[in-house]
Amino acid sequence: MELLRVGQHRRWPAALALLPAVLSLGGCKLVRDPSPIETATELVAVHAMLVAGEDTARVLLTRAQALAVSPPLAVEPVPGASVRLIRGEEGIELDVGGDCVTRFGFPNEPDLAAGCYAGAVSGGIVTGARYELEITLPGGARIEGATTVPEPPALLEPAPGAELEVRFGPVPLPEPFVAAWRVQPSGRRTEISLRAVRRDCTALLRLPADASASFLDVTGSDSAELRTGFVGCGGESMPERLDAHLVLTVYDANYTAYAKAIDSPYAIARNGAAVGLRGAAGVFGSAAVASVPVVLVRR
Amino acid sequence: MTPILALILTFAAPQEGTVRGMVRVQGTLEPIAGATVRIPDLGRMALTDARGYFVFADVPAGQWRVVASALGYREHEVTVALEDGTVRLDFELPVQPVPIAGLEVEDPRSATLSLPRAPGPSAIRLDVSSLDVLPGLAEPDVLRAVQLLPSVAAASDFSSALYMRGGSPDQTLITLDGVPLTNPYHLGGLFSAIPFDAVSAVDVMPGALPASAGDRLSGQVDIHTREGGRDRVRGSGTIGLISAHVTASAPLPGGEGAVLVAARRTYLDVATAAAHALDLLPARLPYGFSDVYMKVTRDVGELGSISLSAYLNGEYLDIGPEEADTLSNGTLTDLGWGSRLVALSYRQPVGRSLLFRGRLGYTDFRGDFDASEVEWSGSVVCGPAGCEPVDVVRDSSLLFRGRSRARDVVLGVDLSWFGRRHTLELGAQLDAYRFAHRLELGDVDDDLVSDVEEASRLRTTAAYIEDSWQMTDALDLRAGIRFLDGGRLGSAWLPRAGSRLHVTPRLRFSLGGGAYAQAVRSMRDEESALASLIAYDVPSVQPDAAGLARGEDVVAGIEWESGPLFLRADAFAKRMRGLVLGPDAASPLDAPVLVTDSFRIGRGRVRGLELLARYRRGRTDITLSYALQSAELDVAGETYPPRYERRHLLMVAAALPLGETGTLGAQLALGSGQPYSPAIGLTTPMQYDPRSGLWLAPSSVEVVLGERNSARLPGYLRLDVAARKRFEKRWFGRRVSVTPYFQVLNVLNTRNVLLAEPQPHGVRGPALSYWPQLPFFPTFGVQWSF
Secondary structure (H helix, E strand, C coil): CHHHCCCCCCHHHHHHHHHHHHHHHHHHHCCCCCEECCCCCCCEEEEEEEECCCCEEEEEEEEECCCCCCCCCCEEECCCCEEEEEECCEEEEEEECCCHHHHECCCCCCCCHHHEEEEECCCCCCCCCEEEEEEECCCCCEEEEEEECCCCCEEEECCCCEEEEECCCCCCCCCCEEEEEECCCCCCCEEEEEEECCCCEEEEEEECCCEEECEEECCCCCEEEECEEEEEECCEECCCEEEEEEEEEEECHHHHHHHHHCCCCCCCCECCECECEECCEEEEEEEEEEEEEEEEEEC | CCHHHHHHHHHHCCCCEEEEEEEEECCCCCECCCCEEEEHHHCEEEECCCCCEEEEEEECCEEEEEEEECCCECCEEEEEEECCCEEECCEEECECCCCCCCEEECCCCCCCCCCCCCCCCCCEEECHHHHHHCCCCCCCCHHHHHCCCCCEECCCCCCCCCEECCCCHHHEEEEECCEECCCCEEHHHCEECCCHHHEEEEEEECCCCCCCCCCCCCEEEEEEECCCCCCCCEEEEEECCCEEEEEEEEECHHHCEEEEEEEEEECHHHHHHHHHHCCCCCCCCCEEEEEEEEEEEEEECCCEEEEEEEEEEEEEEEECHHHHHHHCCCEEEEEEEEEEEEEEEEEEEECCCEEEEEEEEEEEEEEEEEEEEEEEEEEEEEECCEEEEEEEEEEEEEEEEEEEEEEEEEEEEEEEEECCCEEEEEEEEEEEEEEEEEEEECCCCCCCCCCEEEEEEEEEEEEEEEEEEECCCCEEEEEEEEEEECHHHCEEEEEEEEEEEECCCCEEEEEEEEEEEECEEECECCCCCHHHHCCCCCEEECCCCCCCEEEEEEEEEEEEEECCEEEEEEEEEEEEEEEEECCCCCCCCCCCCECCCCCEEEEEEEEEEEEEEEEEECCEEEEEEEEEEEEEEEECCEEECCCCCCCEEEEEEEEEEECCCEEEEEEEEEECCCEECCEEEEECCCEEECCCCEEECCCCCEEEECCCCCEECCCEEEEEEEEEECEEEEECCEEEEEEEEEEEECCCCCCCEEEEEEECCCCCCCEEEEEECCCCEEEEEEEEEC
16 A cells, blocks of 8 residues: 555556566466367267168267377277167167177277177168167266157159269269259258169269269258269279169258268367267267169260 | 427426536637536536536526536636526636546536436546557557446457447447447457547446437447647647557637547558568568548537538458468458448537537448459470470469448437436437348358348437436436337337435445347357457348347446545446347357358346446556456357356556656456367267268367356456656747657566367377467557647
8 A cells, every 4th residue: 555655656667667577477377388178088979870761770889089199090989888779668779799880980990899889670760750869888877869760852853764974084074964852851961972783883973173972962952963973893994884873861950960060170069968969979860861773874 | 299398398497597608628629528517605516518518507696606627627716697597607727737547437426417427327438638658559549448447348359349248349339429430440450440639538338328328238438529629730640660640630710610630541561562672571561551530610609519520441451462472372352441430410509408419420331352362274394494384374263252331320319408406308319220241252161151141221210308317415316218119120118217326425326227229230250269359340230030139237336435546336237138149159160250140049148246446646547447247148048158258357557657757557457268168078070971871980080069158268467568758849839749658568478368279189189279369569659749
């Protein structure tokens, strides 16, 4: 209080000159380097997709590993969990084993089979049905999720047996073809793709920028003008004619939100849970598929 | 005959005498706003309005001493002999300079004029002319000065937008000469574009607004401008680090008015171009800003006046092919934006006790934005002499093209009736808004922006009536109601009330509150990272689905003063609904820049406690402000604090004498951290391939964020210091004042945090990296005046 008295003005400059020195002690503590995210590796991820008509449900439980550098990607399986899929009053227990892990593509990772749980669904996955997922981790933590399998879309064009032109090289482009469909409700994530009948063949759709993609996101529209992209069979060029299917997949609300979220470069989930899940990241989604046979013709 | 008109005529019937006039500065004859005029023998007091006008109605016949005083001026006393009738009494107060930190709290006693000194929780008046002792980025800054108040916060060091009592900037109305002003910023909002030397006072109303205040949910800032000297040509200016400004005023012929001109321009572009020509810099900086303000005021009739003011600010960023490689990695820009305002004001006392005020204004914001990317094509031909490019063609591809227009045409009238214990005010204002924003994206792959096509018009009509009543010598009351017709958005009746109890001459309590409505909003998403960096609003109309945004507040205050010390505390609570909020986004880096069609309608509530302490003696002035605040938004079942909220914020501003003519200024800000969404873990987001039925391996690890804005960034500490010394010289027969200054912003070089960005990989594993705020930044310049 002495400093506030009248006639003591001369002390102020000296006091103020000292102030930066005093405060800099505190200021140093506020200098911020990146701070570690302490809880980074504790989060379990669930990846599961119920496809209408399929007779097997598969759930992969993983945990990300915190590493200093990005590649190689590090995940580890979460074994020993109790995984139940419930529809109404009926529930099935999913077990580790079988070919479950072959549906999850981590080519450079240690064997994730110990975290891959699968079970047969009697009568197959039913369109319009609600399925619940209940997981109890070895430590007792619970993960819960639910999905309602969407109604299958209707693929209106092209007509069955339509010939789709395939060309190699950047020019000329293959002739475009029109695909049209109907999805209920609109706004659900919708993807279109080509699937060769021969298992050793790969058929892709063309992207605008002279590239090919496994599938194109056509959410929100009811038709698209498409071109074929790369087509190959076991390292060899495709035959003159190749049977394939044009496949339209529509997803539930969970995967619709999830697919939108993973486009974000910064975050994929909120509130400690992922879309359609409580207690884990990832997604518990469902899908329904429509397809039409087509013939890929090399020009 | 309407009841209101009958009421006015009843009150207007002359009963006793009237004393009225103006208080001006001796010499320049510029009006002094907020001067105190007293009739001590009657215990009457009035405060002058923005034009120095005062009036005492119903004064008994007799001889009375009338005393006028104002901070920074010598008191003056005259004796008037009053019979039945009106006496005009003009004061010219000589200047008695007292450099202060520029904070004026409204006078405690009831005033004859009610605005901005209506009974209730106090408004704050900033005496801008003395704020230049405080450190500023480029020059003294009106909006930065407002941020010194406990009711007002800044989102970051980079934004001078006003966040008033937990509200977003679009909830605070900024007026210049009574007309709304849009985006008065330069350099993205780093500092305001309001000509400092042209401003006489700033009234800040952070809550419990009177019925006459405009239609915003959080508050109002009225910027009053000077008229200019009426005695001779005067000039002043500043040459700073990045810009210079000059202000000049001159009397109109006959001395019946004055003209004032203030202009500012940066020379960053010119200076960097010269440095580039001398090979000192790799490229010139093709950015510039300027602003011009002009006002002409002329007396009309007895104590009446008419004034015409015009304001223009503009900025450009024009990166051409020469600079694109150096400055923008091949991006060409042609960006230009700015705001304009024209205001015509008329005021005239009518009869003994009425004052009429009218205003017609036009204000707009315009922006044109064009950015493209340079593309080169050609081939390389190699021969015996080596390889060389041939057929090289430069082309460009569109990145984005945009156009922004926001316009408001204002017509307003106010009528005040002054009685002995009552002041009755009524008025109306028409606003014709027109907004048009278009953004066309080219080769941009970014979820944060999307094509925009927004065009809207709205006409609103507001009317109000309010009575301020000095019920007893100790108790003042105010009650009024405002009606807002928002066209298709609906209408609202908005009651307002306030009271002030003078417990002792030094101690007062106040209580007030009101209901508010708002028809316009900004499309800017306050949760986006860009909101911390760019202050500009993108004005638009509230969506029909939201209707008028509505709010209510209640404020209780206590004030105490003794000698050089003044203390004030305000506690407030307010709630808002019909808020247009952005779509769900986990991170500010994830949130879209503009809230367009995918908005969500939410609610908000804010509670807080504000303390203001001020010590002033001689040339020493210290102001301390502290705000404790809790703000929450509710939308779609989620409750979270807005990203700009600071739970605690302490600010100290000091102006101290440095020798006979020098001043040492300092400003300290200490705050708790702003909210952010914490990282709660990592995951490997796989994508389902419908073609193969396989889950595709992710390309990277991603960070999962937790509950929105549930964690706090590190605290905020910043100390700015400034020193200046004034030298008086006589040049060309005139006394010239030259004041060099030196100031350092963030003298401690504290690395304050703007926002946190989760990084899944780092030397020590996953980490939060922090975006910094303003670093150590010295500036210097010189002010002059004659």
